[in-house]
Amino acid sequence: MRQSLIxxxxxxxxxxxxxxxxxxxxxxxxxxxxxxxxARVAAGTYEVDRARFxxxxxxxxxxxxxxxxxxxxxxxxxxxxxxxxxxxxxxxYRQGWGRVYSDDALFKQGLEAVDLAIDLSSASPLTVEDAExxxxxxxxxxxxxxxxxxxxxxxxxxxxxxxxxx
Amino acid sequence: xxxxxxxTIFLTxxxxxxxRVAADTRALLFVPPPLVTLILAAMLVALFARGGxxxxxxxxxxxxxxAENVSHALTLGALFFASAQAFNSVLPDAGLPRLVLxxxxxxxxxxxxxxxxxxxxxxxxxxxxxxxAFVVKHLLLASLGDPEGGWLRRLAAAALEGVxxxxxxxxxxxxxxxxxxxxxxVLGLFLLPPAPERDVDESRAVGLARDLKQLPARERALVxxxxxxxxxxxxxx
Numbered sequence: 242m243r244q245s246l247i248x249x250x251x252x253x254x255x256x257x258x259x260x261x262x263x264x265x266x267x268x269x270x271x272x273x274x275x276x277x278x279x280a281r282v283a284a285g286t287y288e289v290d291r292a293r294f295x296x297x298x299x300x301x302x303x304x305x306x307x308x309x310x311x312x313x314x315x316x317x318x319x320x321x322x323x324x325x326x327x328x329x330x331x332x333x334y335r336q337g338w339g340r341v342y343s344d345d346a347l348f349k350q351g352l353e354a355v356d357l358a359i360d361l362s363s364a365s366p367l368t369v370e371d372a373e374x375x376x377x378x379x380x381x382x383x384x385x386x387x388x389x390x391x392x393x394x395x396x397x398x399x400x401x402x403x404x405x406x407x
Numbered sequence: 408x409x410x411x412x413x414x415t416i417f418l419t420x421x422x423x424x425x426x427r428v429a430a431d432t433r434a435l436l437f438v439p440p441p442l443v444t445l446i447l448a449a450m451l452v453a454l455f456a457r458g459g460x461x462x463x464x465x466x467x468x469x470x471x472x473x474a475e476n477v478s479h480a481l482t483l484g485a486l487f488f489a490s491a492q493a494f495n496s497v498l499p500d501a502g503l504p505r506l507v508l509x510x511x512x513x514x515x516x517x518x519x520x521x522x523x524x525x526x527x528x529x530x531x532x533x534x535x536x537x538x539x540a541f542v543v544k545h546l547l548l549a550s551l552g553d554p555e556g557g558w559l560r561r562l563a564a565a566a567l568e569g570v571x572x573x574x575x576x577x578x579x580x581x582x583x584x585x586x587x588x589x590x591x592x593v594l595g596l597f598l599l600p601p602a603p604e605r606d607v608d609e610s611r612a613v614g615l616a617r618d619l620k621q622l623p624a625r626e627r628a629l630v631x632x633x634x635x636x637x638x639x640x641x642x643x644x
Binding site: 265 | 410411414415418421422425432433434435436437439472474475477478481482484485
């Protein structure tokens with residue numbers, strides 16, 4: 242009886258440990274802190290740090306976009322929260338937007354972030370209710386970023402300088 | 408021991424064998440076993456079996472219970488992956504040194520598959536190869552990648568000019584992790600018995616002894632006498 246118990250405990254332990262090793266190689270965390278984050282994601286207990294998210298939003302509203310993104314990076318280190326990624330994309334949009342031309346590099350990063358936000362909220366269309374924003378859906382933001390990256394004859398329209406940032 | 412300790416040791420080696428620490432960012436990198444190390448591990452385990460260091464027929468047998476067989480299969484699987492990762496931890500990641508050392512390992516293991524088996528010689532050549540590979544990867548190549556390296560680095564760089572050394576630069580801690588993984592692997596091999604001892608179900612013996620005590624004295628004496636006679640017969644055989 243005791244031997245049989247040891248055998249089954251050994252089997253369970255070996256399978257569990259092997260699964261942990263395989264998971265570590267698949268998730269490839271880059272630091273011990275990331276191991277903890279990934280473990281929380283795997284266990285389904287991962288949550289965005291609300292205080293840091295709000296601090297990032299405050300910076301975003303004060304147009305300190307890089308600092309805002311740094312706060313959101315700490316609030317959502319695993320990049321699993323669609324809403325946070327939407328704000329990250331929005332910050333790239335606002336920072337890259339210009340009356341004469343847009344910054345393609347920032348818009349591309351914004352597009353990547355909004356695509357991630359859309360992927361993370363695949364169950365339902367992502368809508369963010371925030372009175373400070375002029376675009377509330379990820380689809381709208383994505384379309385705006387894509388428009389900014391396109392090269393068209395309209396780019397040479399001098400009246401373009403009167404358009405407004407969203 | 409073989410149900411808990413050995414799988415733990417071998418899986419830890421499998422985990423640590425592929426761990427590297429990037430020199431610039433200090434980020435952890437997990438390098439899965441490349442194909443060549445899986446082949447080397449298969450050849451090494453085959454050699455263990457050939458040399459009698461591992462009696463596979465005794466580890467996995469129809470005489471054993473299902474749980475025991477499953478447990479042993481997991482232990483042998485862990486040994487295989489630990490061997491693959493032990494090779495992975497000492498083989499350089501790219502370039503000429505990797506090609507040369509992988510070829511040496513392959514040649515040594517391949518030769519021993521067919522030559523007259525000499526366990527001592529095999530162990531000696533494997534230890535020398537592991538040691539050389541460790542020194543090449545974690546001392547020589549690491550010092551070449553170190554921008555603050557001294558005259559030895561400049562000398563080696565000049566000597567090996569034009570040779571593809573390859574592989575990213577790793578922090579010094581990678582060498583320590585590799586050394587620990589190898590030490591653990593050797594410990595695991597040392598603890599690995601060629602064949603598992605049979606698990607004796609002591610609870611059954613305890614139950615029989617209890618039943619025996621409940622018998623009347625005369626019947627108990629008869630049983631003891633019978634058992635003694637059987638034991639003597641067994642001894643005479």
